[in-house]
Amino acid sequence: MSEQNHTSSGQENSLNKQSPPTRRGVINMMSAGAGLILGAQVTCSRESGLKLGESLSPALAETNPEQANKVSNPRVKLDLNVNDFIIHGERPLTYEAKRHTIGTSLITHEKHLYIPNNLPMPDRAITDQPDEWLLDVKGVKNSRTISIAGFKTLGLHTVTAVLQCSGNGRTFYTHSPSGSQWATGAAGCVVWSGIKLIDVVKYLGGLKGEPKYVTGTGGDPLPNKVEPAAVVVERSIPIEKGLKDAMLAWEMNGDAISLEHGGPLRLIVPGYFGCNQIKYIKRLAFTAEQTQSKIQKAGYRFRPIGEKGSPHYPSMWSMPVKSWLTNEDQMFGDQQVLRGVAMGGERSVERVEVSVNGGKSWKNASLVGPDLGRFAWRLFQITVNFPQGKHKLMSRAYDDQGKVQAKKRQENERGYGHSGWLDHALDIEVYPKEMRGNTIIKSVDFITKPNTKHKEKLKLSTLAQRGKEVYLKETMPECGICHALEDAQSKGAIGPKLDKLKPSLKQIKNAVSKGLGAMPPQKQLNEQQLNALAQYIFEVTK
Structure with missing residues (x-):
């Protein structure tokens, strides 16, 4: 199968080319x-097998x-x-x-x-x-x-x-x-x-x-x-x-x-x-x-930022070599065991390195547990002593063909195939071991939260009022068929609930004009309609 390579900072990440190729015991838990x-x-059937023409x-x-x-x-x-x-x-x-x-x-x-x-x-x-x-x-x-x-x-x-x-x-x-x-x-x-x-x-x-x-x-x-x-x-x-x-x-x-x-x-x-x-x-x-x-x-195509998806761009098929650390971001005491996962896509993982100083130097980690085949990931670990304070930790993996995990992400329109170790770094803070068990405030982890408060009647801007008309009548299909939005009294169950999503103006315009996932692009809308629709959704969900 042919491949197309994308490079970033001297590191390679491979995604498959679009050109077609030529034809040619259960594990214990x-x-x-x-x-x-x-x-x-x-339960497995005990029948000896089916012959063509026999009824199931x-x-x-x-x-x-x-x-x-x-x-x-x-x-x-x-x-x-x-x-x-x-x-x-x-x-x-x-x-x-x-x-x-x-x-x-x-x-x-x-x-x-x-x-x-x-x-x-x-x-x-x-x-x-x-x-x-x-x-x-x-x-x-x-x-x-x-x-x-x-x-x-x-x-x-x-x-x-x-x-x-x-x-x-x-x-x-x-x-x-x-x-x-x-x-x-x-x-x-x-x-x-x-x-x-x-x-x-x-x-x-x-x-x-x-x-x-x-x-x-x-x-x-x-x-x-x-x-x-x-x-x-x-x-x-x-x-x-x-x-x-x-x-x-x-x-x-x-x-x-x-x-x-x-x-x-x-x-x-x-x-x-x-x-x-x-x-x-x-x-x-x-x-x-x-x-x-x-x-x-058009979807799941690795394409430049700003470009529309088409068969000319590589499809998201094969996964690149990748790893990341899986520890919590708070540690207690000097000695710590860093752990993580590493995958080789269609190839086996050969080794993994870890850096505890932001990528300035690297040490080999140990692979843990049995090798379950080239498609499985490998666990890795390394024991490190840390002084108290903040640290940036990274890992990078090598597959059995010597390909190393890329340092940086490969820029593309939809944010696909990211394997860069720099972005996947883990920022930790080390506390005295005596503080173990104490409550330390963490950042909020939920992207969306239910809005349980009753909304007062909103006074929409003139542009948003026009946008409500677009939402209700001028898209194909109508927005409310797929989306739930309290102000419009729509109860669609295909797309996300817009009141919970709270999208930005940019996100709304991108999704409406370019399409997103199962959502088709609204190519029939002119710029005025698009701006009005985005303003309406933004005002009633913010």
Whole structure:
């Protein structure tokens, strides 16, 4: 597979080129209280396997995939401690694990794993009987719809891999890129169990023709009055990568995948960013071209600041080498054990270095625990003595090909693929050990908070009054179909609640004019309409 390199301060970060390539035992749980909090236990089928032409079961054979994969908008049901997360939004659900809550085990427990979403989640009922979930497979010689129960008769594959959002580290960019302002916590390392795509292809008679891509379509609910291609979660990856490494997973960390993390069935592409790991996958196709969905054609493209997304720019596929420290920012006593995580994307981590003086000098850290494969991250540690006061700590990783983690971020419009060790530095303060256990005030960790106070009737400016008209009548679709806004009495559940988000004027204008995630750009609005709309939302939410 070809790659395109981007450089910054002499350091390399690789992201895949857009040009298509040519075709050609379960781990014991290691996290405390291993296993998911929610989800039915998956049991393997004892059938010897399915033959082409046989029915999966009378009930499943007569089930329409669109009826089986029904969707709506549920609430979170995981046993999570919200104090362990930075909450970026609730509609759609967007939780980031705080730096120090990731844990000290190789495997990330679900209660510490970040939750990203482009759209509201499907109805929770789809995970009640996960074995009945149906996947429509196209682009093979014997296309058909197969249930999870059917897949379980074909084989078993497990892989331990890093799951990381392509926007992890976005908050460090200075040009205020749109999207969730992830710091370090939009990542985790989990064990997936399921079946490899190559085994599915073999069972269905092989590929039809010479497709260049694997395209997965999620079962996310789509809003009315919106062109499906503008919002559908559908991504394409190179066929070579798909057949070599990709899998369909029905278990995560030994339990059925919860709805929050893409259950009952998720496409897993080890070494690739999370946007390619399609949740509640309902359709898998082997295609000659990439999907025309906005999320593929224009979204998740590594492009210069100010440029619009297009297929000319690299897609967010392979992850670069990266590491960061996971200690708390307050320490007590002279001797401390610094710890962190390091990943190599599609390559193994060779070693990690730590600096305790702002990058002036480096020392080798020790890798901790077993090596769970090139797609998993490695834990590292180093013991250091600190004087009291403030210190800036960094880490940098090397992969098995000698590529070193970049020093600086690579500037790009959406704040994607950030692996620079300079921004990921940890600022700590060391106190006397006698102060351990005392209460020390920390900064507020919530990005958004519910506004429980009753708002008085606002007196809008003339520009904002015009903007309210734009909000209610002049966008396509109307803003209120997707967004909740108290002043406009809109109750949309697709996008975030604007009263809680409290966006700036710049953020509003960027999102409306350029589009954001599932939100299409409002190209029909002129500058006066755009300014008025932004002023209205800003005034009623500030």
